[in-house]
Amino acid sequence: MAEHQLPERQSPLEPEYHPGSHGNFEHGVDVILSETRPGSILQLAAWAGEEKRLIEVVRKVTGLALPDGAGGGVGNGARAAFGFAPGKFTVVDEAEGLAQAFAGAITPAIGTLTDLSHGRTAIRIAGPKAEWVMAKFFAIDFALPAFPLGAGRSTNHHDIFAQIQRSGADQFDIYVFRSFARSFWKALCHASEEVGYEVQ
Amino acid sequence: MAEYSAFSLLKNALTGNKDWKPAWRKPDPKASYDVIVIGGGGHGLSTAYYLAKEHGITNVAVLEKGWLGSGNVGRNTTAVRSNYLLPQNTRFYEHSMKLWENLSHDLNYNVMFSQRGCLNLAHTPAQLDDYARRGNAMRHLGVDADLMSVDQIKRLVPALDVSGSARFPVLGGLMQRRAGSARHDAVAWGYARGADRRGVDIVENCEVTGFLRDGGRITGVSTTRGEIRAKKVALAVAGSTGRVMQLAGISHMPIESHVLQAFVSESLKPIIDTILTFGMGHFYISQSDKGGLVYGGDLDGYNSYAQRGSLPIVDEVMSEMVALFPGLARVRMLRSWGGVCDMTMDGSPIITTGPLPGMYLNCGWCYGGFKATPASGWCFAHTIAKDEPHEFNAPFTLDRFYRGLVIDDKGQGATPRLH
Amino acid sequence: MSPRRTETGGRIDRLRTIRFTFDGAPYTGHAGDTLASALLANGVTLFGRSFKYHRPRGLLAAGVEEPNALVTVLRGEVREPNIAATMVEIYDGLVAVSQNRAPSLAWDIGALNQLGGKVLSAGFYYKTFMGPVIGPLKGTRFWMFCEHFIRRAAGLGKAGTAPDPARYERMNAFCDVLVVGSGPAGLMAAKAAADQGARVILADLEAHFGGSAHWSGETIDGVPAADWAQRTVGQLEGNDNVRLLPRTTVWGYYDGNTLAALERVTDHKETPAKGEPRQRYWAIRAGTVVLATGSFERPLIFPGNDRPGVMLAHAAERYAVEYGVLPGQRIALFTNNDSAYRSAVALKKAGAAVVAIVDVRGDVSNEMRRLASEAEAELLAGHAVVATEGGRALTGLKVQRFDATNGALSGDDRSIHADSLLMSGGWSPTIHLASQAGARAEWDPARQAFLPPRPTQRWIGAGAFTGSFSTAEAIAEGRAAGLQAAGGSASSAPLPIVEATPGDPDPAPVFEIKAKGKSFVDFQHDVTAEDVRLAHREGFVSVEHLKRYTTLGMATDQGKNSNVPGLAIMAEALGKPIPEVGTTRFRPPYTAVSIGSLAAERFGDLKPERLTPMHDWHIANGATMYSAGLWYRPMIYGLAGETVEQAYVREARATRESAGIVDVSTLGKIAVQGPDAAEFLDRVYTNMFSTLAVGKARYGLMLREDGLAFDDGTTWRLGEQDFLMTTTTANAGKVMQNLEYFLDVIWPELKVTVTSVTDEWAGAAIGGPKARAILFSCVTGTAVDNATLPFMGIVHGRIAGVPVMICRLSFSGEMAFEVYSGAGYGTRVWEALIEAGKPFGLVTYGLEALGTMRIEKGHVTGAEIDGRTTARDLHLDWMLSKKKPFIGSAMMDREGLISPDRLQLVGLISLDNRPFNGGAHIVEELDEANPHDSIGHITACCYSPALSKYIALALVKDGKARHGTRAFVSDPLRNRFGPIEIVSNHFYDPDGSRMHG
Amino acid sequence: MLITCPYCGPRDVIEFTYQGDGNRERPQPASQNLDAWNAYVYDRLNPAGDHNEIWQHSGGCRAHLRVVRNTLTHEVLSTAFARGGHKTESRS
Ligand SMILES: Cc1cc2nc3c(=O)[nH]c(=O)nc-3n(C[C@H](O)[C@H](O)[C@H](O)COP(=O)(O)OP(=O)(O)OC[C@H]3O[C@@H](n4cnc5c(N)ncnc54)[C@H](O)[C@@H]3O)c2cc1C
Ligand SMILES: NC(=O)c1ccc[n+]([C@@H]2O[C@H](COP(=O)([O-])OP(=O)(O)OC[C@H]3O[C@@H](n4cnc5c(N)ncnc54)[C@H](O)[C@@H]3O)[C@@H](O)[C@H]2O)c1
Ligand SMILES: Cc1cc2nc3c(=O)[nH]c(=O)nc-3n(C[C@H](O)[C@H](O)[C@H](O)COP(=O)(O)O)c2cc1C
C-alpha cells in the first residue's frame, strides 16, 4: 500500500503553547516543558499468561527490551515502552506508522492493539525541579528509588488520567487524554511559575 | 416539670438558676414495656413522643447505646426542606414540614426552626429544566417552590459569584422559601423532654445486644443493662441498622452504611442567609445562628461505621465552596466530623411493620433524615400503634425494591453511594 | 523605647523596625515579632471582645491556642478574619483590625449583654423566643424575628466578599519518617532518623524550629537551648534526605498514615515572589510518624480570670525571652504546679518585678522556695486568687488562704497590687493528632492530664506529648523514637546533657477556686464554671452534652484551654473521677485551616475544560458554547441580532432543506476488541451484535442490572474482533466502568479489551438532503453511493488527504453521515467538509438545533433515559431480544416496571401556539390557582421548523393510550398554562423515509 | 486511606472507585430465579468489621480489586486482583 504523505497534526496545546521563559525565572529556570509530539502512541494488551509473548513482540518490532514486571519500562530516545496496567503496555515512537508495524505481530492469540496516536498528548517536563512540580499534581512518589528510570505509572490528577514514564533522572513524559491536554498544560505552566520554567 | 418561657427564665435567673431540673429523667429500665424503641436519635425520640401524644401509649422506653443524640441527629447539617421530585417523598416530607412549623410550641422547647429558605443553584439550561420539573411537581402537591433569576439570587446571597466567568456560571435556581434549618441538638433534647414529660423512659448508655424471641416473634431485647421485654420492638437506629438487624438474624438488607462528613467554619458575622446547594457538585452550605458556616458535600463513598472521613472529600468540598464563594478562601475550617448514613438502594427511607413479627422498622434515612424527624416519628408511631402504615409512609416498604417499586429521586439505581 | 520592651534579649532583630497598624493606629515592632508581642511591647492590653458578653479581653497565650486576641488581617479589600494575633508575624504595612465590637474595641455596645447576666445562662435560647401559640406570630415568625438580632450580635470576624487573589497549592509528599513538632524531642527524633538515612520531614507550626527550646532558658550540651536547637537544625539542613517545613501545622491524621499539613508560605511577607503560593497544603504519606507535639499549659478557673492582664505563665515567659517584651512591670503568679517558678525566675531575669507567687499547695518544695526567692517573689503557699481588679487592664488581685484538699477558702482576703497575673493550672499533652482516629485518651492521675491513646496507626510519641515534661526526657525519647521510626537500633552514644530548672511534673489536682464572681472556663465563648454546674443540674452531664449545651470547647481554640478544667468541674459536680466523665472527641483540623488552602490548586480552577479537536474553530466562527459535563459544545452559531430560538430554527431548517454539520466528537467511544468481543456485546446490549456484519453499525440499548434503561448508542463492527462502541456524552465514563466491571469481576473468562478512544477520533455528523452530494464532492478513495454506503454502512476513505471512517447513521432523521478522523486532523477534515458544503448551502449547527431535530424525530436522550424509565416506557421494547439473556433481562419484568400507570414517552403539541418550557407538568384539568394531579412532565421542547409548531417530548402516565387526546400544560413556576394535544413521539417522518433515502 | 494495588502499589483512595459488597454472587445470566436476582442487586451484608469488597483502581491501572477492609477502622487487610492472581496482605 502506497503511503500517503499525511498532513501535520494539530496540537491541542497550540494557543497556549508559548516558547520562552516564564514565571520566576530571573534566577534561572528550574524546569523545561515541552510537547514531544510522537508520531505513534499504541496500547498493547496481552491476555493473561501471554504477557511474555507480547513483550517478545515488542522487542522484535521496536528493539525495546521491556522488563517483565509491574510498571517496568525502557526508552531509547526515539522509542519508549512501559507497562501501565496488568498485561497492558504503552509503546511510543517518534515516527508515525508503528501500528502497521505491529498489526500482524499482535495476533488474536496474544492480545489486542489499540492506536491512540491522536488520543493522547505527550508532555515532557525536565529539570531539577521536575519532581517538585509533578508532586503538585499526582499523589505518587517521584523519588528515583520509588520511580526508577524507564518505569511507567498510571495515575490521575482529579479528572485527568495520566500515564507517566520517567525518561531521565530529572525528566518525565506525561501522556494525557487529548481533550484534557490544554487544561492540564495550563495547570502545569501555572504550577511551574514558582520555580521558573521554559517552554521549548 | 417547669414550662419553659421568658418568665421562667427570668424567675430562675433571680434565684441564681438553682432550680432548673433535668430536661429528662435518667430512669433505670423496667422489666417490660408496651413498646421499646431502639435508638435515642431524632427518630426514636420523636416516635416515643408521638406514641404518647397521638396514641396514648406511654409505657414506652427509648434505649440509647451512648448519650442521647450521639448519632446523626447530633451531627447533621440541619437542612429541613420538602423539595423532592417524586410525589411519595414530597407528600411525606411536606407533612414533616408542617410539623416543623409548629414544633417549638408543640414541644415547649425552642428548636430554632428558621425558615430562611433553601436554594438549589442551576448551572446549565438542562439543570434548570430539571429543577423546574421538581418545583412544578411540588407545586402540584401544594408545596411552595419558585424559580429565582440570577439577579434575585445575587441580591439574596451577595457573596456568591454569579459572574458569567465562573467555570459553572449560575443560571438560576429553585427556591423553597419555607425550607430552613433547626438546631439539631435542640430537636433531640426537645423531643426527649417532651416524651419524658409524657411518661416515656429514656434510657441512655443502654445498648441493645440481642433480641428475645418466642418462636419467630420478637418479645424483647437484651441490653448492656439487662433483658427488657416488650409487646412491640421498634428499630430507629439509622446508621446502625445493618448491625442491629444482624442481631436479629437478618444478615442482608437493602442498605449500606456510608460515612458523610460535615464541616463548620470559624464564627463569622452573617454572610449567608439561606441554605444553598451547588448544582455541579455536591456542595451545600448554610450559616448557623452562632455564625459558623455549616457545610458539606458528597459521601466518602465506601462502607463505614467509623464516624470519620477521608481527605479527598475534604478537598472536594472546599474546592466547590470557593468555586461559589471565591471571597471565602481566607475563611477557615474549624472542625470536621463524620456520621454514618444508612443508604438505601433508591435513596428513600423504610418505615414499616416487620420484617419479623413483633418488630417495626424505621431506617434508610441516608443523609436526609433530619428533616424527616417529626414525620418519621409521627408515621412510625402510627404504624406501631395501628400495626399498619399511615398513607404517608405506605410507599416506604421494605419489599418495594424487589417488586420494582423503587422511589428513586436521583435515578441512580442500586448504587447507594450515588444517592 | 516602647513601654514594655526590655533593653536587651529576645530573638527579635532590634535593628529592623517594622511598621504596621492595628485598628488604624500606627505601631512599630521588630523583625521576629508577632502582632501580639509587638502590640504588647507598645503597651496595648486590650486585644478583643468575647463572643457572648463582649467582655474586654487581653492576651491569654503566646501560641496557637490563643482564644481572646483574634483579629482580622486586611490585604486591600481581602479580609482574613479570626486570626490569633499570636500567630501573625508582622511585616511592613500589615493592617490588622479588632473584631466583634461596635463602635470600637474600647467602647463596645455589645458589652451591655453582660447586664443580661444570669438570664443569658447556658442554653437560655432553648427556653424562650418561642412566641405566642396562636395569632399572627405563631409558627416560626416570632423566633425568626428574634433570631434576626441574635445572628447580628453573634459571630466573630467579618468575612470579605472580594475574591482572594492569592495562589494556593497542593503538594504530595512521601517519607519514611514524619516528625511533627521541633522541640527538643522532635529535633532529636529528626536527627536520629536522618542519621539512619531515612527520608525525613520535620514540620513545626512556628516560624522557628526549637519548640520550647526557643525560649526555655535551659542549657543543652553547654549552650543555651535555643543555640543547641539552631545547631541541630543546621545539621539537618545539610541533609538531602531531610525536608524542613517551618510554619507548617500538621492538622489532620488520616487513615493509611496520611497526614494533612498547612504551610504558611508567604503570610509573613509583604509581597510573595512570582508564582509563590500564599499557603501550601501538604498531603504527606508517612511510613512512621513521630509525634513530638509538646503540651499546653492550662488556665486556672477563678473569678475575674479573664481580665486583660491575666495570662498563662509560660506565655509570659515566652514574651519575655523570645520577644523581649514584659507583660507587666509588677507581676504576680498563680499556680498549682512547679513550672510557674521557672517562669517567675525568667521574668525576673528579664527585668520585671515579681511581686508574689500564689501557690494552691500548702507545702511547696525547698527547690521551689529557692526559685521564689531567686525571683525575689513573696511566696504565698496554700493561697488562691479569689478576685482580680481593674477595667480594661489589670490593677490588682485578691488572695485568700486555700486548702487544696477540699477547696475551702478561709481567712481575710488580701489585695496585691499587680499589672499582670500569670497562671499555671498544669499541662496537657498535645494529643490531638493521635486522638483524631477516635482512640480514647488515657487519664493519668499523677500528671492530672490525658495522655495519648494507644496507637491506631504507625506513630511513636516523644517528649511532653507523652507526658514526659522534662527536656532530658524529651531528648531521650525523641532520639529513641527517631531511631525506631527509621528502623535503627538503640544507640549507645551519649545523649546531649541538659541543665534545666528542677521541678516536679505533677500538679496539685486543683482546677477551680470557687469564690464570688464569674470564673471563665471557655474564654472565647464565655462559658463560666456556673454554666457547667447549670448543665449538670439540667442533666447535661455527659461530656458531649456538656459541650453542646454550654458550647464549651466549641470556640476557635477547640477547647485547648478549656476542656480539662471544664471536665474537672463537671466531674466534681457529679462526684465522679475525671476519666469517668471522659473527654470530647478530637477532630481535624488541629487548628483552623483556610478553605482556600484546602481547595489548593483547584481554587479558581474547579474543573478542567474538555475540548473537542474543533473547539477553536467553533469559537472563531461565532459559536456560543454550552458546558456539557466537562465538555464544551457549540449551542448555536448565532448571526448578529439573532435570538437563540431564531438561530436554532434557522440551523435546523437549513439542515432539513439542504445540509447541516455538527461536531459529535464528545460522544463516548470505546474500542471493544478481542475474540469474545461480539459475545460480550450480546450480553451487554439488549439486542444482538454477534450477527452484525463487518463494516456495519447497529443502534444498541443497554439496561442496568435492575432492568431500567441505562444508555444507548451505535456500535460499529470494524473487524471480526474489533468493535467501536459509541455512548452518550454524559454516560461515557459510566458505561466504560460498567464494561470494565463485567469483564474483570463477572466474566473474567471473556477475552476482551475495552479502551476509551473518545479522544482518538474527531467526529462530524453531516446530514440533510444534500449531505451525500457534499461527501461525494470531497471524499476520495471510496464511493459513497447507496450501494457502497447503505444505511448503517461504514466505509474508509480520505478527505483532504486525511484517512476518514464514514458511517451512515442519523440522529437528525435526515440522510446523514458520521465522519471520523484522527483527532489531530479533526479541524482539517471539518474545514474541508465545510468548504465542500458551501455550494450546497451547508450550515454548521449546534446542540439546540440537534435537540430540535431529535425531538421532531422522537429520539430519546438523557432527559428521557433519566434512570427511572424502562425500555417499554420509551417504546424501545422492540430492542429487547428474546433470544438471549442480557444485563437487566431478568429484572426488567418485575411488577413495578410493567405497571400500566407508569410514565410513558409521548409527543405534545402546543394548541395555543405558545412555547413550552422544559420541566412543565401536564394535567387533565387546569387549575391555575391550585395546580394539582400532575400526570407527567415535559422532558424537552422546542419550536419545530418542520411542523411550524411548538412541540415537546413528555413522560405522561399511561401516555400511549392518550395519543390524540387533549390535556393542559401546567407550569405554575413560570405561569404558563394552556391546552395541548398528546401525540406520538414520532412527530416527523415517522417511517424514516428521509434517512433511508 | 491507602489501598495497595497489586499492580501499582499503595495508592491514595482518591484514585479508586468503590464498587461495593464483594460477597454478592451474580446468578447465571439465564437464571429466572428472581429472588436470587433481587438478592444480588439489592441486598448487602454491610458488616461492622472486616468487609470483602470490590474497588476499581479507576485513577490508575483500572483493574478491579478484591479488598478486605475493616469498616470500623478503615484498615485495609488485603488486596487482590478481582480476576484472581496476586494477593497483597497488609496486616502487619
Ligand atoms: C454529616 C451529616 C449531615 C447531614 N445533614 C442532613 C441535613 O442537612 N438534613 C437532613 O434532613 N438530614 C441530614 N442528615 C441525615 C440525618 O442526620 C439522619 O438521617 C437522621 O438524623 C437519622 O435519624 P436519627 O436522628 O434517628 O438517627 P441517629 O441520631 O443516628 O439515631 C440512631 C441512634 O441509635 C442508636 N443506636 C444504634 N445502635 C444501637 C443499639 N444497638 N442499641 C441502642 N441504641 C443504638 C445510636 O447510638 C443513635 O443515637 C445528615 C447526616 C450526616 C451524617
Ligand atoms: N511542667 C513543665 O515544666 C513542662 C511541661 C510541659 C513541657 N515542658 C517543656 O516542654 C519541652 C518538651 O519538649 P517537646 O519537644 O516535647 O515539646 P515542645 O513543646 O518543645 O515542642 C513541641 C513543638 O511542637 C509543635 N507542634 C505542636 N503541634 C503541632 C502540629 N500539629 N503541627 C506542627 N507543629 C506542632 C509546637 O509548635 C512546638 O514547637 C521540654 O523542654 C519541657 O521542659 C515543661
Ligand atoms: C449545625 C452544627 C454546627 C456546629 N457548630 C460547631 C461550632 O461552632 N464549633 C464546634 O466546635 N463544633 C461545631 N459543630 C460540630 C460538633 O462539635 C461536633 O463535631 C459534631 O456534632 C459531631 O460530633 P463529634 O465530633 O463529637 O463526633 C457543629 C455541628 C453541627 C451539626
Ligand SMILES: [Zn+2]
Ligand atoms: Zn492499579
